[in-house]
Amino acid sequence: MLAMRPTSCIYEVSWAAHTRERLGCVPCGYVEKVDTEKLFNTAVTAMLRSLDPYTEFENLQAASDLRENVAGRYGGVGLVIAVDRNPPQRVIDTATKEIDLILEAEKPKDDSIGPMASTLRPFTASAEPIPQRIAPSPSPPSPSQPTSPSQRASFPQRGKDPTGIIVMGAFEGYAFDAGMRVGDHLVEVEGRPVANLSPEEVKNMLRGPPDSQVNVAFIRDGVDGLQSVTLTRRLVRVPNVKLFQYLGSRDDGIGYIQLSGFSASSFAEMRVALRWLQQNAPRAGLDGVVLNLRGNPGGLLNSAVDIASLFVPKGSEIVSAQGRSFVRVAYKSTTEPVLDPSVKLVLLTNEATASAAEIVSGAIQDLDCGVIVGTGRTFGKGLVQNVEALPFDTALKYTVAKYYTPSGRCIQSVKYSEGGVNMADASTTTPNEDTQGTPTAPQENNNGPSTTDPQSRRNGRRKADDSDLRYLSDEISESERKVFKTRGGRYVRDGGGIEADVKVNLPKTSPLEITLISQGAMFDYAAEWSKFNEYRGEIDSQIDDIYDAFQGWVLERVKSGKIKLDTLYASQLNDLGTLLKELDRSDQSYTKAVEKGIQQLREDLAKEIKNDFVRNAKELKLDLADAIKQRYLPDTLRLSQNLQYDPMVATAIKLLQNNDQYQAVLTPRAAQRSLKADASAQTAATPAAQDTALSQTPTAERRPLRQLIFGLSERVWARGGGADVFPSEAESGMRLPALSPSLPGGRQVLEQTSFVLADADR
Structure with missing residues (x-):
């Protein structure tokens, strides 16, 4: 859609001149070298961020991605890729070999000991021999053509855990038809190891002229040996x-x-x-x-x-x-x-x-x-x-x-209004600088409202040292x-x-379900299951046994620290502990009591979350079955199978099959009653009841969040002079994260993993 542009050319020219006059001396006069492109992006992003969440500057990459999203197509092979948190040993081995080649190439010709030698540590490779590559690697750089810092940064450093690239999606008609599946661990693209490369870098490797081909080597859980497939680059149409x-x-x-x-x-x-x-x-x-x-x-x-x-x-x-x-x-x-x-x-x-x-x-x-x-x-x-x-x-x-x-x-x-700083209200000096320009020590300010006070931000009053200059918003x-x-x-x-x-009132996503999905537990267990089991066309008849084994697997990873059940509340618990300790820093016994109370709270929350294995078994089984199906079935078949578990689809079918009921919904009288009932319910519901984090399940089935959060020892409670020292549940921020839909049955799940769409974000 085309929009009218402002026609005030005089204003545009004066604004540009004003910007050049204010900032033009920075790139050449600043004490250190300045990345002008980064500086420009930062300035424009901060400026536009003060208006609303949808107004933004698109740099070269973002603009390209936006065009591809709008067009609904891009050039590539039809893969969705992400960082592989648990790469197979073969991926690690190939990365290690590549590092050795680079380091060998960078040695001085006279074999003298260079300055890097003292920082390198011995590395013991796996006893398993590295199989022959499926395609020759590019020749290592010669000493006369050393690798650039950006090239070296793509490879793992000694002592750091390497990462890989894993397939999160394979489009039907493209990579899926060629044999790629969700969960495949990429090893090489055209003979080059992908260990410790970013998804963006691998995306660029997969791209190329239409009708050209790219060879991809990968490892599949449960299948022996290195697999190889040749993918043809095409104009990929992303179906809506x-x-x-x-x-x-x-x-x-x-x-x-x-x-x-x-x-x-x-x-x-x-x-x-x-x-x-x-x-x-x-x-x-x-x-x-x-x-x-x-x-x-x-x-x-x-x-x-x-x-x-x-x-x-x-x-x-x-x-x-x-x-x-x-x-x-x-x-x-x-x-x-x-x-x-x-x-x-x-x-x-x-x-x-x-x-x-x-x-x-x-x-x-x-x-x-x-x-x-x-x-x-x-x-x-x-x-x-x-x-x-x-x-x-x-x-x-x-x-x-x-x-x-x-x-x-x-x-x-939501109503948005302009944030930012008015120059009339902004000081020309920073808080740590006096009027003569001489740096002074930071001073604690215990007087007056905080510059980050929510009410001050809503009123639009900000100080020059307020780093949060975003737009202001109020719900209607x-x-x-x-x-x-x-x-x-x-x-x-x-x-x-x-x-x-x-x-339709859907089952709410439990804290355990959010925790497991946000930490990739379902996805990772599907990989473990695939190593020792064979998918034979259906999984539902086996799901009870699989679920029992899954529970044991999760509890083992909780013990080893690989899964943290308190991840939803970790930051809030830390903030609560800090708040309580600030009440009396001088009393060490009080501080220890606070730490003990917070630790007990963590354990209580973990126990409550574990109980969700029983309370929410039905939903968790659906998630687990879906995670396994993703590795074997095309998306259309998997989505079709999941419809039988969708209560909203079931409601729609019943409504369509009952013509009288369907027509009744569209009559003004029924609609008016529904609107009045909904308005009454909205008026009767208190904000506290709506905002309580764990009010998603009946109180009789779940211990109240207040009892868990504020059930600290009597000593800690008394130290603050009573219940008033504790923030309300809304003030403490103890809420579940924002949710978005992607679970079977139309339910919701926290999205935290970033993916790269087959050579293009989308």
């Missing part, structure tokens, strides 16, 4: 429609489509999926369609408009956008819908359904073309960004407008939300995402 099929029996006539994003190719993919469902419908015809938008982060506005046009009447307004310098534009459907109006439609949403996905959801809801089945509200991103190309293949992504659904509501859930309160009407007269509200017409 991950799956389309019929649910249950085809005679039921209920189709299913899972849409993961809105790129330039999404509309064509959706059209193909709908046509396939229509062409393969039973004699009675297509009765209903389930469109899964859970976890869909959005994408292109035009793509959202095109996809909504597949379902809404011709001429309907789908969305409008308007900003300060962005003249209101209304986007309407210009074609007849592909889906017949008589076919029922259900959209699946959750808290991670955002942006363009909310445009589609809002249009379907406001035009009464379908029913929203979800976990509550969607993300609530009602802002439009424009991407403007800049010199040197960089780009600027900035917010230009807000969008509005057909009923006129903006579903943006319930009292600020306005009521609108759909085309059929149902009541809907703005300011908080798209609210589900039918709400």
